[in-house]
Amino acid sequence: MVDIATRPLPERAEPTASPLTQSVVIEGVWPEIDAGRFAIKRTVGEQVVVEADIFTYGHEQVAADLIWWHVDGQRNAVPMTPLGNDRWRAAFTVERVGEHRYTILAWRDRFGTWAADLVKRVAAGQDIRVDLEIGARLVDEAAERATGRDAKLLAAAAKTLRTGRAAAIDKAASPHLAELMRRWTDHTTSSRYARDLPLWVDRERARFSAWYELFPRSYAAIPGEHGTFADLERHLDYVAEMGFDVLYLPPIHPIGVTNRKGKNNATTAEPGDPGSPWAIGSAAGGHKAIHPQLGTLEDFRRLLASAKARGLEIALDLAFQCSPDHPYVKEHPEWFRWRPDGVVQYAENPPKKYEDIYPFEFELPEPHRSALWRELLSVVEFWCEQGVRIFRVDNPHTKPFRFWEWLIAEIRRSYPETIFLSEAFTRPKVMYHLAKLGFTQSYTYFAWRTSRWELTDYVTELTQGPVREFFRPNFWPNTPDILTDQLQHGGRPAFMARLILAATLSSNYGIYGPAFELGEHVAVAPGKEEYLHSEKYEIKRWDLDQPGSLKPLIARVNAIRREQPALHYNSIRFHSSDNDQFLIYSKRDPMGQNVILVVVNLDPVYTQAGWTRLTMPDLGLGWDDAFVVHDLLTDARYHWRGPHNYVELNPHHLPAHLFRVERAG
């Protein structure tokens, strides 16, 4: 839909009427999340389409404006248009990062009603002299409200209405007069929707991003050493060559030694074991410090700059928990829960105990609660001050919801462009609620959705259900914690298919590398999803040049993502096939110019063949149109026609077509 001309709203147009005299009903507004308690989300350049039921009593016509504004900007009004059955719609495009509001103003359109009635009276051959006078008086009233040229035009129109039949009737039906009358509507008795609805606008990367996660300590120039930020700087080209735009680092802070975990999550560490980066805090400092073996704050700032020069933005990890050696434990014992036996309550999932981790006690009596919350806020502020604008938040669902809502809002007051990725692998309503609270993006269940119906159902829920208004999925085929059964046993075909699915089903995606591109697939034990020799507990040495690396495919896929606007959005439609191993879907950019069609063979073992059943209008085509599908992965072109076309995919070669749909000839 194209925007209807947006115009600034005159200051004086605010309705002053009490609810008792508001005569137009405005209800069923969409989007609206939990009665306006939470904001919908957009990115700069995106459109907001708003619909509502709008009606009044009696015979009178109604008119309505969608009103929207940046909280620091002027109000804009977009005329709403009726869709039938008392449903109305309007749209606008957001241009600024930050907090916006929108609401609806509606009124009984006496002039419009009068004009429409006059046409009927004329058609019935009635004497309309008195009716013309009634209309002229309405125009006179508007002329009194109007200023400048408009006032003169309205006064002249009233005169014309009083002159007599032909010119008067033309004037009554004039769109120009209707527009003038609308502009000078008396809004003192207009109805305003009960709520100003919130809208949060992010920068574009909130919607379109490709993430790469790595452990900096694994990139030392000398084998066996602890890698540094300087080593990582030398490795940045490798990541940039693959076309990623976010480089996410696990916690970079000092790692505790008490109860440090050893290789493969052993409860006792061997000498030399580096420990888990998520066991934050030691004598060297806490959440604002840098692990000494990685380098200095100066080194980190240089890393940020080097990454930026390569189009890479560094994302840090916010893991609000402590190792027993964290300075907070001694300095602020009141921030932890103490057991009756005098030890700090360690993390638990009974009967499992995680004695290397002390969770904060977030719901403390004041003033301790405020002190703790402000300290944690200052941690985020500290890294923002260094230039970090993306945070991956570890297990947010284990901290109070209100804490996140408060913290994110506070950060956005100074740094509205900040992106927060929620790492909450938990129940769906909790994940959606975190998104409502302000998280920009979220991990999802994608890793465990493998069959055609699972992927179709889940992606449809995320991209076409109400959650699309506030929940932005980020699809990860693997993470340091998640090596799925499919990747363990599906071989190279599974890695290729999961990469292409993640990168094209969702406009935000990421991988944990080089485990992913090198096809790491051995789990610590049967039935487990943990990597054997997990990088969480040891320094790895990756053979990045090994011949089977998926680096070239990843680079190609990321290049295609950048070039094809359809892949920057989640306007996805699923298509059918006679072969259930084929997942077929298409995406279009908002202008509908760029159409991508993806066919994935979900079977990692066998070549699959079958026929597409395309919903042609979703491709912008007629049901019997001929068209060309251009595979952007292989540069092959196929001439297709209509819904039914033959596809054959050998997963060992390449398990997917990533087509751009082109006009034939």
Next chain:
Amino acid sequence: MVDIATRPLPERAEPTASPLTQSVVIEGVWPEIDAGRFAIKRTVGEQVVVEADIFTYGHEQVAADLIWWHVDGQRNAVPMTPLGNDRWRAAFTVERVGEHRYTILAWRDRFGTWAADLVKRVAAGQDIRVDLEIGARLVDEAAERATGRDAKLLAAAAKTLRTGRAAAIDKAASPHLAELMRRWTDHTTSSRYARDLPLWVDRERARFSAWYELFPRSYAAIPGEHGTFADLERHLDYVAEMGFDVLYLPPIHPIGVTNRKGKNNATTAEPGDPGSPWAIGSAAGGHKAIHPQLGTLEDFRRLLASAKARGLEIALDLAFQCSPDHPYVKEHPEWFRWRPDGVVQYAENPPKKYEDIYPFEFELPEPHRSALWRELLSVVEFWCEQGVRIFRVDNPHTKPFRFWEWLIAEIRRSYPETIFLSEAFTRPKVMYHLAKLGFTQSYTYFAWRTSRWELTDYVTELTQGPVREFFRPNFWPNTPDILTDQLQHGGRPAFMARLILAATLSSNYGIYGPAFELGEHVAVAPGKEEYLHSEKYEIKRWDLDQPGSLKPLIARVNAIRREQPALHYNSIRFHSSDNDQFLIYSKRDPMGQNVILVVVNLDPVYTQAGWTRLTMPDLGLGWDDAFVVHDLLTDARYHWRGPHNYVELNPHHLPAHLFRVERAG
């Protein structure tokens, strides 16, 4: 669903926590109409089932109470139970007419979490001494909050927890201790749902009623005379014999003479034409007066009493409009809109003009608006004072929505048992909105829904969609304004089928008689739905004893309605058939004891035969059960088994089976 035991909520249980520290999320509450702006509706004895998404962060279990109260009564709490996926439910039964509220209280259940964790620790063979001490301290805290015997029991329980392994573990898992701990929960940090949601409870007749409309002036003892209330008293037995419980009278006020309509809506009345009762007001008075030819206020009060003695409640018509002769026009010219030529703006639907009707101008500048509204309120109060408690409201959708919301609320403050039937035949959202504003029942599109899919779709929307929470349909096959095409041409079979459909599809229904039972079917002109010689404009003389009268069938249907509780509710389920002319549906009472199954042949011409496709569980039966269907219209019994059973209905004989489902043998 059976209520979980309801218990009064202790005064002290109100949460005092600020939203910032509320740690349990309560959202997705249903029922909730427009963010609590409008009330859901029930009748005395009905159940309210409330569901919500309730969850918290982290590992802690949650517990929740549904809180409900009459605005003049004490608060009650019902424990909510989890349904899975963070959805919770509870129910309560309302016992008083009037305004209620309900909301939800939820909290992190530290004791419940502790008890569940303890079981896991024991199963894992862990040392639980410290954990038992942690639990004992929780119980100590509750003991301090508790009073009387509970305090002692809790103190003893804490002691037991500290004693050691076996008895302590039993005590930790004791449901009795869990209940004590729940009772003495510290609610100071509990979360309370953002809104207290409104619930309006009506008396039973709001849900279950059978209406009969007649024109009192047509029942004079002497042919040609104007009937009186005294005449109508003599006619009451006729109506009561048919089993109706509401007798609705068109306006009983003085009728204007200026521009009075003649027979068949002629623009000029002949001498002796009585005029339309909806042209209210003459020199004899206005909305608080009685048309002199009908009798006196005394006569009216006697009529009310006579009707009451026969189980009949009189419903009056509220038609807020004036004839040009209404005293208001002279006394309050400011309550009308004046045209530039110095005449009052008559009612219009351009190009049609209704010059015998002057609408009020409801949205006046103060103090006129308040004066007009209060005067109209006093009209309703006046008739309430006479004992009237049911009003059929003429064209409410042509008056301001806020007027009705205000008027109905005002009346209910003194007369909460008052029933308002909305006569708004307009667009669906407007009709539903009037119901939200407070109208008890509403006319519907039933008269024009004739095919199987139309009836199925419409009744499903009304009885299973969200509108069921606030919109109570009243099904009328005819009214003085509506003689449908089907009744014009369908003959006696159509009248029988439409009666049975109205009376069994909807727990509220009505007919305009004796036009209905005598099969009046001639329209004023082809393609029109107005009766020829409409009773609206002339005094009729009905031959009530004519042999074809449907009076016996109506009496039988109304008797069945009274006897079968399933027909007092709209818990309807549709069943299928291989013959599209059969509409098949069943109803169950809330206890599920009484099951009614209706099969209607919608074809008014031909005998139809076919096979049912019953959804057996909707009848409370297994898929292969044998059962008896007992036709309450004919007293015939059929032995059926499973979903597929043969039916044959000759519409000229009787176009429907009205079965009670009975167990075989």
